[in-house]
Amino acid sequence: MARALSRAAPRRSLELGRARLPGAATAGDLRGAPTERSSPMRRLAVSVVVCTRNRAPLLERACRSVLDDPGGGVDWELLVVDNASTDETAALLARLATEYPERVRSVEEPVLGLARARNSGIEHCRGEIVAFLDDDAEAEPGWVEAVERLLRSSGADAVGGPVQPILGGELPEWFCGSLLQYITVWDLGDTVRDLTGPEFPRGTNMAFLRECLVEGSGFSEHLGRRGTNLLSCEETELFARLVRSGRRIVYGPQPVVRHRVPAERLRWSFLARRFFAQGVSEAILDWQLDGRAGLEAGWRRQVGYAVGVDTTSQWWSKSRNLLRRFSLVGYAFGAVRTRWILAAAKPGSADGERAMRRRSSEPQPPAGEKTSP
Structure with missing residues (x-):
């Protein structure tokens, strides 16, 4: 990736995703304010996007980790993209929408694929910031406010923060060092820093200005999980294109999420x-x-x-x-x-x-x- 990022100028990313994402017509904040960051003091509206498939119990924990947080005065919504679930997900989403009618929305994406579901989230969200949380992760208290503050104060186009594990079993002695990244454990320390590659934020704790996602046509749907496969790198590909186009990616010690790692993922x-x-x-x-x-x-x-x-x-x-x-x-x-x-x-x-x-x-x-x- 270091080699890839040093190469010449980007192609239009329209060619990499499903299709051109919708324009700025729905990209204003939740109250209809303009999308430009006219002042570093103005709070930006946030859309938290959670993509899910057949994980209703974990999904509820993920959603409530955000919904139980007041948000620190940030205007925000929770948008869940149901990627062809066949379990109790629909009933859960109906219940959450009843409990939080002004906060929770959901959309269905029948075409299987994490990248596809994320692109649907980008299409349907209303916030100036699009923050992604996995359905098997839980946001630490203050997560929404930390996402908004880091993006606004840094002037970045995309940000990410640490991902800490919730282990479903004992970590084997040999499972250490660089292997931890394969169960999405990620922490670059306590200092805010720019990221130009090959290190980029992890998909379970990343946020973008929506306008740069719209311009960049979102995630490549040739990459990422689909059904039971273990493909990845769809966020890496997007971050690489953003860097090549002159966009700025920033890591910060806040926001933090915790990611569940089942016992079977600790096996050789x-x-x-x-x-x-x-x-x-x-x-x-x-x-x-x-x-x-x-x-x-x-x-x-x-x-x-x-x-x-x-x-x-x-x-x-x-x-x-x-x-x-x-x-x-x-x-x-x-x-x-x-x-x-x-x-x-x-x-x-x-x-x-x-x-x-x-x-x-x-x-x-x-x-x-x-x-x-």
Whole structure:
């Protein structure tokens, strides 16, 4: 990613998402104020977007972690995007809308995919700021106010904060260091700082000015969770495009969210699937950002990552080394698949978009594992 971000100017991101997102007609705050930040003292309205699929009990905890917080005087709404749930999600959303009629809204997105659901949230939200919270996460007290304050005071276009784990089991001895990022544990410390890549905010605790999402056409729907797959990088791809277009990304120690990590995600078998999917995701990401040159540079990076590791005798170190090789295999799979599908199309072309939609099947983990939409 460091290589990708240093390359030349961006293409219009219209070519990467589902379609051009709606214009500024609905981008004002919840009371209809203009979208421009005319004064650093003026509070910005916030739309909290939670995308969900078949996680009603966890969704309720996520929603109430926000609804139980007064918001510190910030004008805000909660928008839940139901991504084809078949459990009790609809009943829960109806109940929350009755309890909080001026605060809670929901929309249905029948097409499966986390990126698709997030784009639907962008289309339907009303706030000047769009803040994303996962359905298996809980916001710390003061989260909405902290999101608004960081974006407004920093003058950034997008921000993110720490993600702390709520572990569903004991963390194995070998599960440490860089492996923690694969269960979405993320913390860059107590100092506000600019992010230009390759490190970017995590999807469960990120917020944007809505106008930059509209201009950038939102998230690429070729990436991210869909059904039971473990693909990712849709937020990384968006942040990379924003940086290339001159937008500013900022990390702050506040806001903070806590993310649930079930016991099965602390097992080596899950990490093997996760590393493979990460490799596939990075191949698609490199193609979308830089085409053939991106894939070639990405392959060299992956090979170096897989072979340039420590060779100590500890068994957990050897396990991490093997996981890196799963990522390399995944990257090779993703590169071959992407180049095969788009062999006759340039990155971002209409032919390429149609081909990617026709060939949307992704490698699947064993049946029964629930993931984000």
